[in-house]
Amino acid sequence: MIQGWEWIVILVVVLLVFGIGRIGKLGEELGKSISSFRRGVREGQEELNRDELAKKHVDEV
Known part of the structure; x- marks a missing residue:
């Protein structure tokens, strides 16, 4: 699982790219x-x- 500091490294790389x-x-x-x-x-x-409302209306008539 990715830890907090790894997210920071990923964010920095994305910003640089x-x-x-x-x-x-x-x-x-x-x-x-x-x-x-x-x-x-x-x-x-x-x-x-x-x-659905139109179908109910037709069924009632």
Whole structure:
């Protein structure tokens, strides 16, 4: 298992390889991707709820 000091070494190596600016952009893009994914899941769930409501309405008629 990776200990605390090993994480620090890994972090330093990543910073040296990618640079701080590039990591910031990657973080920003990751945040946008997560937001987009959550929005898609929410919209899909809303569509399923509408379909279920419409089916209940048809069954009642």
